[in-house]
Amino acid sequence: MELANRVKTLTPSATLAITAKAKELKNQGYDVIGLGAGEPDFNTPDYILEAAQEAMKNGFTKYTPSGGIPELKQAILNKFEQDNKLSYNTDEVIVTTGAKHALFTLFQVLLNKGDEVIVPSPYWVSYPEQVKLAEGKPVYVNAKEENDFKLTPEQLRAAITEKTKAVVINSPSNPTGMMYNKQELEELGNVCLENNVLIVSDEIYEKLIYSEDEHVSIASISDQLKANTVIVNGVSKSHSMTGWRIGYAAGPSEIIKPMTSLASHSTSNPTSIAQYAALAAYEKSASDPNEEMRNIFSERLEILYGLLNEIPGVSCVKPKGAFYLFPNVQEAVNQNGFNSVDEWAKALLEEEKVALVPGTGFGAPENVRLSYAISLDALRDAAGRIERFVLNHQ
Structure with a gap:
């Protein structure tokens, strides 16, 4: 066949x-x-396990809205406000079956055949494959070791063509563990704004930082960058919940809405019990999980x-x-x-x-x-x- x-x-x-x-x-x-x-x-911490058990006992074992239960979406909005000083509406957030599903769905609604996505290397293995599955073209840019594996504005500008649709920024990074500071993100962001390139900001390791540096979400730097960024995150790494498969994306409603529609025809909704577990994870402590x-x-x-x-x-x-x-x-x-x-x-x-x-x-x-x-x-x-x-x- x-x-x-x-x-x-x-x-x-x-x-x-x-x-x-x-x-x-x-x-x-x-x-x-x-x-x-x-x-x-x-x-996974005990209080999250207990919340999942309670959800099952209370009958929360049915279909949910495709974009996530309202309570969890609100908890995510609170998390953004508290941790990142970012304000979103509920129609600007989608809960997904893991952060990987958020990325996959995003590329599916964003890319047409031949559209280019700049992927700094070293990169997480699924970025280029997801772009290719959406019939896009990953464009690799070597983020050099002597620059701590970080993409420079000059490299980004040189890689942009008339077909460039987005760039992926992963901070802290898998596989390198590197992290961009505010000035570096602002410089990269300005290049994207000048060239109408969407920023896909993967922040799944946001809570796992071991230096005095603080995580900065590129969307928090300015209103213009917020409007030009889709943030992808989740509870897998921060709360040791990899198997629960709860992630989310936040960004302009004109992107989140079709992502939600696509999810309704693929996964229907994230697992109901896992959503209530994630709700407990964020309600317990958004800043220090x-x-x-x-x-x-x-x-x-x-x-x-x-x-x-x-x-x-x-x-x-x-x-x-x-x-x-x-x-x-x-x-x-x-x-x-x-x-x-x-x-x-x-x-x-x-x-x-x-x-x-x-x-x-x-x-x-x-x-x-x-x-x-x-x-x-x-x-x-x-x-x-x-x-x-x-x-x-x-």
């Missing part, structure tokens, strides 16, 4: 081979340390960052947020006699049973992504194994 052309454009995940091999080794009884996790290693989790992540970051930078041929820019490190290992790869980072990572898994994600899938073939969403003991063990692997191959 001939499949739709849209699915033929999809690029297989660069992590599949490593993931499959790690699973195979685990099934054989080997002690494999997985550093690929994209979710906090904490359970999980201080303990943040403190633990911060400690892990400091220790793993130091250990990685002691390994010959490995250098790492210190991230400010999320829960990933994105070291450059090209020198180690060359010294160890491998042809690529992918080969090096595969051999590391086979020999030392450490599974990490090659940067190829993120548009950065000299790097690897390590998640520190596992125990500190496991992280120390993993760093020791990586160092032993590098030294054994010199």
Whole structure:
């Protein structure tokens, strides 16, 4: 059977081979340390679990409005007001089945065939695939390591063409953990305003910051930027609710309304119980949802960052947020006699049973992504194994 052309454009995940091999080794009884996790290693807080149970007991198990229950939309509006000094109306917010669904739906309603979306690299793996599924064209711009993996206004301006519809800004970032400051965002925003380019601001890691820097939403800088931005966020990372699948988008009503209409024909609505759980998450505390989790992540970051930078041929820019490190290992790869980072990572898994994600899938073939969403003991063990692997191959 001939499949739709849209699915033929999809690029297989660069992590599949490593993931499959790690699973195979685990099934054989080997002690494999997985550093690929994209979710906090904490359970959802008890008060959120209790709210979900209460919702079920009270019969909130039916269809809801496609754009989300009014109570949750209001809680999200309150969150924006409190955390970001942003004021939205309910018709400017949609609750979605995870932040990924918000992005997918946004690109579906935004793009026509051939429209371009600027995607700074390194990038989260789903951005370009979602653009391609909407028959758009991802335009990659190399956000250089020496600039802390951040896109510059000059790079953005040079990448814009008459077909450019949007640019994706992810701060804090997956996979690099970098974060833009207010001045950097304002400069990028002004380029977008000058060229009528929509800003897609992915702020899912907003609450996971470990430096003295504060998260700034680009939409909060001016009324003009707010009108030219769609913010995507959710409770997955901030409240350790990845499996609950609750995200949301906020922006101009002329974009949110068709997103809601499309959602009504795809998912119908986000899971009712999960919406009431998310409501409890935001009503309990919008400003400081999980201080303990943040403190633990911060400690892990400091220790793993130091250990990685002691390994010959490995250098790492210190991230400010999320829960990933994105070291450059090209020198180690060359010294160890491998042809690529992918080969090096595969051999590391086979020999030392450490599974990490090659940067190829993120548009950065000299790097690897390590998640520190596992125990500190496991992280120390993993760093020791990586160092032993590098030294054994010199």
